[in-house]
Amino acid sequence: MGPLIQLGRRLGLYALAAWVALTLNFLLPRLMPGDPAQALYARFQGRIEPAALDSLRVTLGLSDAPLATQYVLYLQQLAHGELGTSLVYFPEPVSAVIGTGLGWTVFLAGGALVVSFLLGSTIGALAAWRRGGWLDTVAPPLLSFLGAFPYFWMAMAAAWGLGFELGWFPVRHAYGPEVQAGATLEFVASALRHALLPGATMVVASLGGWVLTMRNAMLVVLGDDPIRYAQARGLPPGRIFLHYAIRNALLPSLTSFGMAIGFVVSGALLTEIVFAYPGQGYLLLQAVRGQDYPLLQGLFLTITLAVLGANAVVDALIIALDPRART
């Protein structure tokens, strides 16, 4: 079977998965108890008139139509790229609400993921290469130890200690309040400075996983026949390390990386809340609290598509890299 047919079959599977996800996406919010008007009303905790509940129902235009009708309408709107109107941020369209956070989330969580992946894989590969050396003795247990901290606690400790008490880093927002967003060096510097601490906490929390995966895969590969053959032929160690060992050991990490890329858009919920970072995670929380079906659907849709998309790309990459995947 040729790689193209293989790829085509995979894409078909992805389409099926997308449809199932979209349908679940439609059903799940509707299975939650209560209705959005009630949820909005409840948020005021008696500060608004009970009569407001009626006006909220009218405002939100809640539909009593049968589920099947709503489902057809939902698919039609999706086909036109319409995600509807957010209820919590009424009357803002869902796409605009998601637009406020998506870029920052991709920047922060995506950046942290790439750094963590590159750094972790490098450390893991080096640790395995010099098995029993100081790096191999210190890095995996130390990083696993750091990764085992409850993330929320670690992020708050970092925000408090490094950001607040020592004042080395800004403790909130994606860029400084005095900086205007735009393509200026000042803005880029400010954005980087603001991403450093939250990004670093995410890297510290996830680094251990990448190190262990890479180290284990590397150990297996280093014990394989091709590497011994290469060593027996007297190839320089640097060449063996880069061209033969890493390339093969990277495959399992690459799969995890693809999965992780997809989940980047779901937002680093805790990071964003602790550092008041304007991203997707906080929106998701708001949407669940406010039973904001359209916003929930929009967010899940971006997450679903990102996960599926990233997996499709990784699949294609693996097919290109690994001859065994082509059969």
Added chain:
Amino acid sequence: MILALGLLACADPVAPVPPGTMTVLQEQQAAWVRNFNPLLSTGGARWPTSAGIYEPLLIYNRATGEFVPWLASSYRWTDPARVLEFTVRPDVRWSDGQPFTADDVAWTLNLLKRFPALDAAGLWTFVQSVEAPDAHTVQITFTRAYSPGLALVAHQPIVPRHVWEAVADPVAFANPDPVGTGPFTEIVRFDPQVWELGKNPYYWQPGVPAVDTLRFPAVASNDQALLALIDGEVDWAGSFVPAIARTYVSRDPEHRGYWFPAVSDTVFLYPQTTAAPLNDARVRKALSLAIDRDLLVKVAMHDYAVPSHPSALSDGYRSWRVEPPSDTWVRQDPQAAAALLDEAGYKIGADGHRHGLDGAPLELPILCPAGWSDWVRAAQTIGHDLDAIGIHAPLQGLDFGTWFDRVSRGDFALTLGWSVSGPTPYAFYRGLLGSGTVKPVGEPAPSNWQRYSSPAADALLTRFEATDDTAEQHALSASLQAVFADEAPAIPLFPTPAWGEYNTTRITGFPTAEDPYATLSPNTVPDALFVLTRVRPRSAN
């Protein structure tokens, strides 16, 4: 890489806040969404849209118990409690320079009739017609005598006809560039993480506002709000702060302060009164007598709250409360509680538990939204107190949506809950005792979750609606308080404090316990307008 490190290494340029700028923390949002529609009932508009950019006709001042003339210079009833006449100020202008007239008021109120989605206060459930006979007079005719309607009409934000007339669908209108009469109307800057509101060049109060710009940084959590407060970055906030004297004030006692008056809604333990044993007032009173409220406010509310008054009215209704109260059913007295339960027939069995009339041991689970740590602690304290009189009352924490759904449908035995508030005790007692708010069990009810109605209270409430005489309203309120304490439809625990913090390093003039011209909390709307028009930069002292 080196460039990036170089950029990061250079000191963080902390630009000083321009003088005359007041930083306010009121809403908790991760990113701001530009919406300044004051008529939306969804709460989607940014604070202070409804009372700051736009303004009401009158503002009820809870500190003094009086209506303060605002866009209207005066009001009177031309037909008692039925026809209301406002005289609007002649010198008010919209922020685009156009004059504000009675026609704007009439047009706004009539807009709510055309778009019920905007009628958050339900004005058109009792208003018959609104007219502006001349440029300074608005006449509002009610369908029946309904004096509580005054506060609802008076607090309605008014929008300019000449702008809103052109808006095809005001319900879906985000009003990105508002034109209002309020002290602050100009959007100086709007970014997802910070926005700034400048002053109205045409504001009608001379020399007001003294502050040039309000700044709103987006802060998503209480922890972040706390950091910003401690840092001294914020001038005015309405957050809950634990151990505030130590965490916040002690860092600069000269400038920092807080004031948490017990004026917000009262937190109740609601019994579902349609089923035994909670359909018996003696049982409900026994539960109330079992609770140690002094301990409760210490454990659950960090000692910021005070035990409820027997009338359940918070300090926001101080002028309405009968002192001293006739009944002390909110003070702990386990012996009296036990006697009431014995009298009602719920005797202690051999197992040490009280048993129902059907012989089964009494078990009354207390519902509470999981994660509301203050309420969870309150429910645990109550459960402990009820155990002491032989009633098992385990805490049942639920997801917020599930909790509210069950409570509003009447599917519970006991639950914690908030209450309805308004300028007079009318709406408060109507939600506790009035038959008009009772919905059948299974149907969601916005208030009166306990599903209790009292014929005695109904008669008093009807008389309250029919009179615009304040003295008579006070007399009726006194009778309502007696009915409430007698029938015990719900068990009052403590009034919620109105959280408010200030920092006078840059801005002064905030209300305090010593100068209570308004509530300090920015969360109490429209009272926040009193503060917005009083505060001034320190240099301008």
